[in-house]
Amino acid sequence: xSADTAVEPVERGAAGQSAASRLFAGxxxxxxxAHLAAYGTMPRRAPGGSLAQELEASGLTGRGGAGFxxxxxxxxxxxxxxxxxYARRTGAPVLIANGAEGEPLxxxxxxLLHNAPHLVIDGLLAAAEALGAGSMFIYAGAARLExxxxxLAERADARSIALLEAPDTFVAGQASAVVNFxxxxxxxxxxxxGRLAESGFKGRPTLVHNVETWAHVALVARYGADWFxxxxxxxxxxxxxxxxxxxxxxxxxxxxxGGAGLGDVLASAGVGLDAxxxxxxxxxxxxxxxxxxxxxxxxxxxxGAPSGPPSPGxxxxxxxxxxxxxxxxxxxxxxxxxxxxxxxxxxxxxxxxQCGPCMFGLPALADVMKRLAAGSGxxxxxxxxxxxxxxxxxxxxxxxxxxxxxxxxxxxxTFADDVRWHLAGQCLAAARAxxxxx
Ligand code: SF4
Numbered sequence: 001x002s003a004d005t006a007v008e009p010v011e012r013g014a015a016g017q018s019a020a021s022r023l024f025a026g027x028x029x030x031x032x033x034a035h036l037a038a039y040g041t042m043p044r045r046a047p048g049g050s051l052a053q054e055l056e057a058s059g060l061t062g063r064g065g066a067g068f069x070x071x072x073x074x075x076x077x078x079x080x081x082x083x084x085x086y087a088r089r090t091g092a093p094v095l096i097a098n099g100a101e102g103e104p105l106x107x108x109x110x111x112l113l114h115n116a117p118h119l120v121i122d123g124l125l126a127a128a129e130a131l132g133a134g135s136m137f138i139y140a141g142a143a144r145l146e147x148x149x150x151x152l153a154e155r156a157d158a159r160s161i162a163l164l165e166a167p168d169t170f171v172a173g174q175a176s177a178v179v180n181f182x183x184x185x186x187x188x189x190x191x192x193x194g195r196l197a198e199s200g201f202k203g204r205p206t207l208v209h210n211v212e213t214w215a216h217v218a219l220v221a222r223y224g225a226d227w228f229x230x231x232x233x234x235x236x237x238x239x240x241x242x243x244x245x246x247x248x249x250x251x252x253x254x255x256x257x258g259g260a261g262l263g264d265v266l267a268s269a270g271v272g273l274d275a276x277x278x279x280x281x282x283x284x285x286x287x288x289x290x291x292x293x294x295x296x297x298x299x300x301x302x303x304g305a306p307s308g309p310p311s312p313g314x315x316x317x318x319x320x321x322x323x324x325x326x327x328x329x330x331x332x333x334x335x336x337x338x339x340x341x342x343x344x345x346x347x348x349x350x351x352x353x354q355c356g357p358c359m360f361g362l363p364a365l366a367d368v369m370k371r372l373a374a375g376s377g378x379x380x381x382x383x384x385x386x387x388x389x390x391x392x393x394x395x396x397x398x399x400x401x402x403x404x405x406x407x408x409x410x411x412x413x414t415f416a417d418d419v420r421w422h423l424a425g426q427c428l429a430a431a432r433a434x435x436x437x438x
């Protein structure tokens with residue numbers, strides 16, 4: 001899976017407003033000159049006045065998975081850095097661009113860092129000026145840092161940005177794990193209760209965004225909120241990168257507008273819906289959906305269910321949150337329970353082994369899912385999944401157990417027919433592949 005081959009064809013347009021791509025308008029592996037030719041120089045002031053105002057009006061959400069409002073995190077850091085009667089001044093803010101991308105099915109961040117590192121750098125520098133930040137870091141695996149190091153060497157305005165080599169684990173990209181790594185050298189998540197915007201690295205206000213989010217910050221700082229909202233929908237403005245993997249002609253990264261139809265995105269990747277059984281949206285902590293009529297959106301599309309999904313990422317009324325921007329295609333004839341069991345086994349092995357329910361509960365869940373996938377025929381397996389899920393949900397210092405349970409529940413719902421066949425000792429997908437079941 002090469003970052004070189006994964007980029008969409010790029011049409012160079014005026015000032016980065018290419019019809020083909022916003023984030024790759026500089027072209028493949030863009031150096032600083034190509035970057036400036038595509039996007040122009042950064043303005044001294046954001047178009048509407050302040051970067052905070054533009055971010056709020058843009059509606060930009062984080063592109064790393066959780067989908068928090070980029071402006072709310074920015075505003076929280078801005079508030080925390082100001083001395084007030086309740087809190088002593090804790091030092092200049094710290095900004096971190098997180099490209100760890102521990103999700104095994106994602107390679108959009110690697111693709112972005114390879115091709116458009118200068119956008120990430122611009123986003124950090126724009127926020128540093130607005131927030132008076134004292135330290136900036138780009139955190140990613142060693143191979144992903146190479147193009148970033150080359151980009152930093154090209155410019156004199158980015159010497160204060162340091163590179164941090166992330167370990168290759170699933171939880172290393174969790175925001176609190178990133179800050180923990182910076183402090184202790186161990187990329188282990190911390191308790192959920194801590195708010196990094198108030199007290200992150202060494203007690204300083206700390207803003208951690210995914211690298212793609214920082215690239216969008218750079219574009220909002222350049223062109224403003226109205227430009228950002230010209231793509232996407234009112235509920236999910238702008239564009240995002242998605243990694244498309246699985247039963248596809250070739251694994252690609254696509255830049256798609258918010259509110260895109262899942263069928264349209266798959267068609268762009270050369271995949272017809274008649275060849276698809278289901279799609280895992282959002283990655284190993286995401287959920288399985290049937291793609292027909294499904295829309296990728298961070299908020300309920302107009303006319304959709306107003307209350308939104310019951311849990312982050314869960315599909316509801318024809319829309320699903322994109323999470324980490326992963327679309328993993330399960331072809332017709334492939335067994336969704338077998339695929340899920342493999343993923344849960346991997347996730348159980350990626351527990352950071354700090355919390356008992358996660359350390360012991362996830363391997364137990366993986367074992368039950370393996371037995372279900374194997375068609376053991378034991379009738380109480382689904383009840384056992386429910387019992388174990390209740391034991392681990394909400395019981396970790398991070399969301400690792402909750403994300404794992406969400407994946408399992410979506411599989412049991414989406415592959416309900418398969419579950420019935422497996423409990424009877426047979427595989428529906430295999431029968432379909434043989435033409436025995438219609
Ligand atoms: S919930 Fe699991 S992955 Fe998260 S901190 Fe606890 S042991 Fe580590």
